[in-house]
Amino acid sequence: MATAVECQYEALAQQSDALQVIFESLPWGVIVADQAGRFLFSNPAAERILGIGAVEASPNGSTSLQGWYLPDQISIVPPDELPLVRAIRGQEVLDELIYLRNSHESPGVWIRVNAWPLRDPSGLVSGGVVMFHDFTQGREALQSFILRSRVVEQTADSVVLTDTQGVIQYVNPAFEATTGFSRDEALGRTPRILKSGLHDAEFYRQMWTHFTHGAVFKGMVINRKKTGELYWAQQTITSMRDESGHLTHFVSVSQDVTDLRKKQEQEFQLQLARDVQQRFYAAAPVIAGFDIGGSANPADETGGDYFDFIAMADNSLMIAVADAKGHGFSSALVMALTRAYVRCFAAMQLELDEVLARVNQMLLKDLEHGHFVTLFLARLKPQDGTLSYASAGHVPGFVLLKSGELKCSLDSTGPPLGLFPGSRFTLHHAIQLEPEEIAVFLTDGVTESTTPDGCQFGTQRALDYVRSRSHDPAADIASGIYQAARAFAQGDLQDDDITSVLIKVDRSK
Numbered sequence: 001m002a003t004a005v006e007c008q009y010e011a012l013a014q015q016s017d018a019l020q021v022i023f024e025s026l027p028w029g030v031i032v033a034d035q036a037g038r039f040l041f042s043n044p045a046a047e048r049i050l051g052i053g054a055v056e057a058s059p060n061g062s063t064s065l066q067g068w069y070l071p072d073q074i075s076i077v078p079p080d081e082l083p084l085v086r087a088i089r090g091q092e093v094l095d096e097l098i099y100l101r102n103s104h105e106s107p108g109v110w111i112r113v114n115a116w117p118l119r120d121p122s123g124l125v126s127g128g129v130v131m132f133h134d135f136t137q138g139r140e141a142l143q144s145f146i147l148r149s150r151v152v153e154q155t156a157d158s159v160v161l162t163d164t165q166g167v168i169q170y171v172n173p174a175f176e177a178t179t180g181f182s183r184d185e186a187l188g189r190t191p192r193i194l195k196s197g198l199h200d201a202e203f204y205r206q207m208w209t210h211f212t213h214g215a216v217f218k219g220m221v222i223n224r225k226k227t228g229e230l231y232w233a234q235q236t237i238t239s240m241r242d243e244s245g246h247l248t249h250f251v252s253v254s255q256d257v258t259d260l261r262k263k264q265e266q267e268f269q270l271q272l273a274r275d276v277q278q279r280f281y282a283a284a285p286v287i288a289g290f291d292i293g294g295s296a297n298p299a300d301e302t303g304g305d306y307f308d309f310i311a312m313a314d315n316s317l318m319i320a321v322a323d324a325k326g327h328g329f330s331s332a333l334v335m336a337l338t339r340a341y342v343r344c345f346a347a348m349q350l351e352l353d354e355v356l357a358r359v360n361q362m363l364l365k366d367l368e369h370g371h372f373v374t375l376f377l378a379r380l381k382p383q384d385g386t387l388s389y390a391s392a393g394h395v396p397g398f399v400l401l402k403s404g405e406l407k408c409s410l411d412s413t414g415p416p417l418g419l420f421p422g423s424r425f426t427l428h429h430a431i432q433l434e435p436e437e438i439a440v441f442l443t444d445g446v447t448e449s450t451t452p453d454g455c456q457f458g459t460q461r462a463l464d465y466v467r468s469r470s471h472d473p474a475a476d477i478a479s480g481i482y483q484a485a486r487a488f489a490q491g492d493l494q495d496d497d498i499t500s501v502l503i504k505v506d507r508s509k
Helices: 004-025 044-050 083-088 136-154 173-179 201-212 258-280 329-346 352-366 458-468 474-488
Strands: 029-034 039-042 093-102 105-119 125-134 158-163 168-171 217-224 230-241 247-256 290-297 305-311 317-324 373-381 386-392 397-400 406-410 428-432 438-442 498-505
Touching: 029 044, 029 083, 044 125, 083 093, 083 105, 083 125, 158 173, 201 217, 201 230, 230 258, 290 305, 290 474, 305 329, 305 498, 317 329, 317 438, 317 498, 329 352, 329 373, 352 373, 352 386, 373 438, 386 397, 397 458, 438 458, 458 474, 474 498
Parallel strands: none
Antiparallel strands: 029 039, 029 125, 093 105, 105 125, 158 168, 158 247, 217 230, 230 247, 290 498, 305 317, 317 373, 373 386, 386 428, 397 406, 397 438, 438 498
């Protein structure tokens, strides 16, 4: 029969075997060392993680734990600062991050380490224990989480996280900047704090039904900032579920597109204005013995240049070419006003100089100080082939002979419109147009087209182009003048409207 001592010894042996099995099964690495640093025990997990075998354990623990680096992955942990060495000195080490790189592990692994001293029954330190586990995947996941968190924090889009009841759990800085609500003001409340009142209950019901059933909601929402200001948001709401598929949260990502919508609306309005303005450019009339064409090309969506053909009661044709100061929308309004005045006074069968005087009186009341319009008016009488004109400060027109030489220059006969009360304008009477002669009327956008180094297209280049294309239709020559001026500018920004009108006398006239 076994003695009590034998039974106690057997029980201790069984406990030791059980502990051995437990330690060998642990996924954590375990190393036990005595007070001199000699390894007394290391389990398989420690040998696998550290890349050392049980037989490789040196009597000196500090020399056996090689390749331990600080988290910067550059600085080696000093031998006397190794967790096991510190534990032997009586210190506890809690959850330290170590980068491990040795000949057996390439490029290396991250480990989390805990260590504590072993004490004898009297409380004196008799050794140390170090436990650690491979944290490489965990650290990568942590870094990925941190990176994603930084992205969310720094993105320009507003991000809101709510629970399944719609209570806000998180907002990013972009939400605060866009809405004016601070994080503390938003947390614990619902997105209804942004409700604009411009969407009906059905809109929100459909939105809620959409994303609570797992579908991604994408749409345009009008929200209200803390200040009361409305803004347009392009919003995406996604439902979040846990591993078992249960709904846990909703994530809303929205972008303030108010400025973009305003820009789009402005572009739409400008395009609409351009379309309306293009209708102002009357189609060239068909007159026996003459080929007439015109081209207007604004620098912006709309412009301050225009040309017009007005049939008179005596079967003559009034031709108008005008240039309102500047370009763009405001100049286009002045152009529309000028066109209306010219047509009104032309309908009264006034002479060209009187039309200019009347338009000047009207524009003096309408234009701001310093704004003006230059206007060239000509009257073609097909019956006898004569051309008369009056010009209010406009750039010269020209008549070219059949040979291409300059026949005459049609210079200004008075000041620009809208500057001086009582301005008078001289009517230049009949110029006889002969077969194959060409009358050319321009705006200064043609002659002042400029290269990047400051060289201007000029009158001579414009007339040379007309001469070189004299056998082409008048409309094609007018369009070609624009193309030639833009090509000369070498892609530099068009900074003024470009308009030209031509009258070609047919050979058979």
